[in-house]
Amino acid sequence: MAPTDDLPDASGPVLDARLRLNRGDFALDVDLRVRSGEILALLGPNGAGKSSALRALAGLVPLTGGHVRVDGRDETATPVERRPVGMVFQDYLLFPHMSALDNVAFGPRCQGLPRSRARERAAELLAHMDLSAHVRSRPRHLSGGQAQRVALARALAVRPRLLLLDEPMAALDASTRIDVRARLRRLLEEFDGATVLVTHDPLDAMVLADRVAVIESGGMVQQGPPAEVARRPRTAYVARLVGLNLFRGTAEGTTVTLEAAGPGSPGGPARVEAHEAHHGPALVAFPPRAVALYPRCPHGSPRNVWRLRVEGIERFGDQVRVHLSGRPSLAADISPAALAELGLARGDEVWAGVKAAEVECYPG
Amino acid sequence: MRSERTPVSTPRRGRALRARPGRPPWILVLPALVGAAFLVLPLAGLLVRAPWSTMADRVTEPEVLAALWLSLSTATAATVLSLLLGVPLAWLLARTDFPGRRLVRALVTVPLVIPPVVGGVALLLVLGRNGILGRYLDAWFGITIPFTPAAVVLAQMFVAMPFLVISVEGALRGADRRYEEAAATLGASRVTVFTRVTLPLVLPGIGAGAVLCWARALGEFGATITFAGNFPGTTQTMPLAVYVAMQHDPEAAIVLSLVLLLVCLAVLATLRERWTNA
Numbered sequence: 350m351a352p353t354d355d356l357p358d359a360s361g362p363v364l365d366a367r368l369r370l371n372r373g374d375f376a377l378d379v380d381l382r383v384r385s386g387e388i389l390a391l392l393g394p395n396g397a398g399k400s401s402a403l404r405a406l407a408g409l410v411p412l413t414g415g416h417v418r419v420d421g422r423d424e425t426a427t428p429v430e431r432r433p434v435g436m437v438f439q440d441y442l443l444f445p446h447m448s449a450l451d452n453v454a455f456g457p458r459c460q461g462l463p464r465s466r467a468r469e470r471a472a473e474l475l476a477h478m479d480l481s482a483h484v485r486s487r488p489r490h491l492s493g494g495q496a497q498r499v500a501l502a503r504a505l506a507v508r509p510r511l512l513l514l515d516e517p518m519a520a521l522d523a524s525t526r527i528d529v530r531a532r533l534r535r536l537l538e539e540f541d542g543a544t545v546l547v548t549h550d551p552l553d554a555m556v557l558a559d560r561v562a563v564i565e566s567g568g569m570v571q572q573g574p575p576a577e578v579a580r581r582p583r584t585a586y587v588a589r590l591v592g593l594n595l596f597r598g599t600a601e602g603t604t605v606t607l608e609a610a611g612p613g614s615p616g617g618p619a620r621v622e623a624h625e626a627h628h629g630p631a632l633v634a635f636p637p638r639a640v641a642l643y644p645r646c647p648h649g650s651p652r653n654v655w656r657l658r659v660e661g662i663e664r665f666g667d668q669v670r671v672h673l674s675g676r677p678s679l680a681a682d683i684s685p686a687a688l689a690e691l692g693l694a695r696g697d698e699v700w701a702g703v704k705a706a707e708v709e710c711y712p713g
Numbered sequence: 714m715r716s717e718r719t720p721v722s723t724p725r726r727g728r729a730l731r732a733r734p735g736r737p738p739w740i741l742v743l744p745a746l747v748g749a750a751f752l753v754l755p756l757a758g759l760l761v762r763a764p765w766s767t768m769a770d771r772v773t774e775p776e777v778l779a780a781l782w783l784s785l786s787t788a789t790a791a792t793v794l795s796l797l798l799g800v801p802l803a804w805l806l807a808r809t810d811f812p813g814r815r816l817v818r819a820l821v822t823v824p825l826v827i828p829p830v831v832g833g834v835a836l837l838l839v840l841g842r843n844g845i846l847g848r849y850l851d852a853w854f855g856i857t858i859p860f861t862p863a864a865v866v867l868a869q870m871f872v873a874m875p876f877l878v879i880s881v882e883g884a885l886r887g888a889d890r891r892y893e894e895a896a897a898t899l900g901a902s903r904v905t906v907f908t909r910v911t912l913p914l915v916l917p918g919i920g921a922g923a924v925l926c927w928a929r930a931l932g933e934f935g936a937t938i939t940f941a942g943n944f945p946g947t948t949q950t951m952p953l954a955v956y957v958a959m960q961h962d963p964e965a966a967i968v969l970s971l972v973l974l975l976v977c978l979a980v981l982a983t984l985r986e987r988w989t990n991a
Contacts, residue, residue: 409894429897436898442891446913455909456899507900 363387363543364511367415368405370398370567377401377567378415383511383543383560390558390575391547394586398567399547400439403513406545408432419510419543430459432511435504439516441496443488449475449499450484456507474502478536493521494529501536512537514546518553530556551590555579563587581711582634593634594679596621597713600631605710607633607677619676621703622652623710632713637670639707640681642691643700652705659697662688673701756974763971764964771968779946780954781972787862787950788930791869792877795926799877800919804907806878807885818882825875832871833939840867840940864941865948869930876929877922884918885911924984928977 362382370377377398383389391399404410406417408429416425424432435456443452453471458464475484478498488496497517504512521529534557537544548554554561555575562572563584571583582588588595598607598618603626607619621633641647647654657675664670668682671693681701683691693699764771771777805811806818824832840847840858850856858864888911896910912919934952941948943957951973958966 407898409898429894430900430902432898434898436895438891438895440891442889442895444892444896444910444913455896455901459896459900459902459905503899 361421363420364406364545365416365418365421366406368402368417369412369414370401370405370410371413372401375401375567377405379562379564379567379569381406381545381562383545385543386538386541387560388537388544388546388558390554390561391545391564392551392554392561392578392587392590393549393564395549397564399549399564400515402564403436403515403545403547406511407434407436407513433509434511434513435507435509437497437500437504437512437514437517440520441488441500443491443496443499443503445488448485448487449480449491452488452499453502453506456503460507471502471506474506475499478502492525494525494532497521497529497533498536501533505540510542512540512542512544514544516548517546517557518548518550533557551579580634581632581709583632583713588634593636594640594677596633596677598631598633600627600629600710602626602628603705603710605631605633619655620653621677621708621710622705623708624706625710627710627712630713631710634709634711635703635707637680637682638668639703640679640683641702642671642681642683642687642693643702644691646700647702653703653708655701656698657701659693659695659699661695662693671699673699759967759970759974763967767964768968771965772972776945776954777969777972780949780951780969781976783862783865783946783949784931784951784973785976787865787869788927788933790866791873791930792923792927794866795870795874795877795930796919796923799874799922799926800881800912803878803881803885804911807882821878822875824872825879829868829872829933829935829937830939831935833868833936836864836868836871836936836940840864859940860942860944860948862941862947865937865950868936868940869933872933872936873926873929877919877926880922880925881915881919884915884922887918888914920984924981928981931973931977 363385364381364383366381368377368379368381375398379398379402381389381402391402393399401410405412408417408424408427412425416423418424419433443449444455447455450468450471453474454464454467457467457470462470472481472484475481478501480495480498480502483491483495483499488499491499497520501514501517517533518526518530530553537546537557546553546557548557558575560572561575561578563570563578563586565584565586571578571587573581578587579591582591582593582595585595596605596607598605598621600623603623605621605623605627607621623633646656655675655677657673657679660672660674660678662669662671665682667684669685669688671681671683671688673679673681679701691699802821806814806821837844837859839845840850842848842851842857842859847858850858858867892910892914893906896906901909931950932952933950934956937948937950938953943949943953945954949957951969955966955969955973958969
């Protein structure tokens with residue numbers, strides 16, 4: 350449903366939340382705004398506070414400070430059962446003693462719909478999710494993907510304005526993930542409220558979300574469109590998730606002087622040439638596959654060349670990932686054939702080169 | 714007698730070579746066998762000494778049937794009442810946090826440890842005709858509880874309900890509370906969460922507690938004889954009848970005991986089957 354622009358409220362975000370939580374030595378402080386029809390992924394390591402954020406939005410844990418507004422209404426003090434929220438839990442938590450249909454009809458029944466109307470709505474939702482054959486099934490007879498869709502139908506059956514999904518892919522085995530993920534994305538796109546999902550898997554975040562917010566140790570460290578986050582990570586955690594080498598430094602035109610990796614490192618600080626000019630604090634990122642390794646100092650096209658030491662070598666898909674230490678320390682992905690040709694072993698010295706065109710440089 | 718394991722380094726012909734956990738140590742096996750015998754032999758003795766030739770006549774004697782009917786009906790009533798009061802009590806203890814909760818929990822379980830006859834005295838002091846509450850029941854409503862079938866039920870509840878409460882509270886604590894959270898996000902009030910989600914999830918625990926409670930109520934003696942007396946037909950339950958019969962007619966006591974034993978086993982077997990198949 351397209352937002353109607355003639356209403357002043359329609360342009361505002363569906364969800365506007367400031368979440369502050371203090372529990373023992375754990376503190377969470379994040380601001381979230383999600384527009385109508387937008388899907389926001391909270392991405393972060395375990396224990397970063399993203400699940401707590403989701404539970405706070407649902408009202409399952411009380412906030413220490415801040416607010417939760419949905420469609421402009423303050424829901425901060427609204428009890429869980431009266432919030433305009435639908436939630437898909439990790440492991441889905443379908444009621445084991447009810448059929449799929451009764452699971453989905455549970456919410457509408459609680460909202461006061463007569464049994465027949467609630468079942469009608471549930472049957473429609475399940476049919477829409479290609480689950481008509483499973484309306485009578487108990488949850489334990491459903492596959493992971495089917496259970497996920499029943500859980501989604503159950504959450505949507507209460508007609509929420511805010512849809513929350515906690516690690517929706519975690520309960521699935523790897524073989525089914527690709528299909529289930531694509532299907533979930535299509536179903537989520539149809540929802541016209543705000544969607545917030547929590548995941549620790551960058552792929553889920555990239556595929557499912559319109560916008561990714563990275564949460565580390567209770568705070569938001571980066572947010573933006575998935576492609577932007579994947580291309581220009583702002584922290585070492587995000588860089589590792591999206592598989593990029595990331596450095597912090599100071600830009601002077603296209604040359605970035607990197608921060609020293611450690612005190613007392615011999616020689617001057619490492620420099621990186623980028624294809625974009627900047628001035629001041631900057632972040633530099635490039636993918637490991639953009640790094641070429643040479644036995645001798647190369648002459649020619651690559652504008653960044655460093656002499657580094659091999660720290661470790663591991664298999665990485667059909668490539669080989671070589672961890673290199675020095676100034677700067679980085680990872681390089683090369684083919685097994687190239688590795689054999691170079692005859693590298695731990696402790697060997699090697700030349701690493703990256704073309705300036707492969708290096709992303711952005712304000713840090 | 715050598716109790717150590719036979720060495721496996723020299724395998725004998727025809728013997729499969731596999732690691733074995735070894736013989737269970739006799740220091741555990743011996744007491745275990747004695748314990749099992751101690752529990753089983755008296756019941757076997759009951760069967761051996763039973764007057765099988767006159768069994769059919771004795772079982773159908775009106776006093777026996779009256780006592781049996783009274784026992785079954787009062788134990789069942791006590792269990793139903795215990796369920797109505799005990800399940801909410803268990804919920805309160807497991808799911809809420811009010812000041813003094815631990816004290817209440819401790820007090821609720823006191824009937825488990827005090828001698829039932831003491832419980833009977835206590836009930837008499839409170840609900841007796843001159844008791845703290847009993848005198849008003851008598852004066853205002855003309856209700857006297859002691860020495861009636863109602864007193865039998867109350868005495869049984871007093872000793873048996875704690876078994877149910879403990880069992881259900883354990884089940885509630887063991888249940889996955891996230892299902893209750895899921896129900897709450899779907900708009901369920903706390904009552905709806907309890908009746909539609911929590912209760913079905915802990916049903917096996919409630920069932921186990923109800924069986925414990927029923928069995929305990931069926932066997933109740935001390936509190937019953939103190940609070941309800943021993944009047945054949947109105948308050949003389951099977952255990953009381955067994956005790957009385959033992960004084961003058963041991964064979965009758967054996968018959969009554971066997972009947973009680975068989976009824977218990979039949980009920981437990983039926984319920985067990987129903988639950989394991991569920």
